[in-house]
Amino acid sequence: MKHVPCQPSREWHSRCTLAERKSETRELTMPHANCAHCGTEIADHTTMLEKRGELYCCANCAEVATSDGGRTAAEKCAHCGTPIVEPSTHVTQGDATYCCNNCAIAAGATTATSP
Numbered sequence: 001m002k003h004v005p006c007q008p009s010r011e012w013h014s015r016c017t018l019a020e021r022k023s024e025t026r027e028l029t030m031p032h033a034n035c036a037h038c039g040t041e042i043a044d045h046t047t048m049l050e051k052r053g054e055l056y057c058c059a060n061c062a063e064v065a066t067s068d069g070g071r072t073a074a075e076k077c078a079h080c081g082t083p084i085v086e087p088s089t090h091v092t093q094g095d096a097t098y099c100c101n102n103c104a105i106a107a108g109a110t111t112a113t114s115p
Helices: 013-025 059-066 101-106
Strands: 049-051 054-056 091-093 096-098
Touching (some): 049 059, 054 059, 091 101, 096 101
């Protein structure tokens, strides 16, 4: 694949070049987003979900936040307290159950993994 250089006449060129220079001199860390439902920092992007224009830490929070009448369940996330209605992303560490790995990370139960 042939590299096509940025066009100097384009407005975004200076930002593109500046970003490239910064990354050459030091490592930049991208800020984490927070879940629109529970506010948990999204450290594990493998469960992140966008729904109705909002970003959620997992399918569980997206389901609870966007269901019209709200969803309830007997088990709740040990970190954010959201009812666990979507079993595909839940994490269990010891006696605690979390709606996703992001809440487990926030609670200190596990560490982030690279996707």
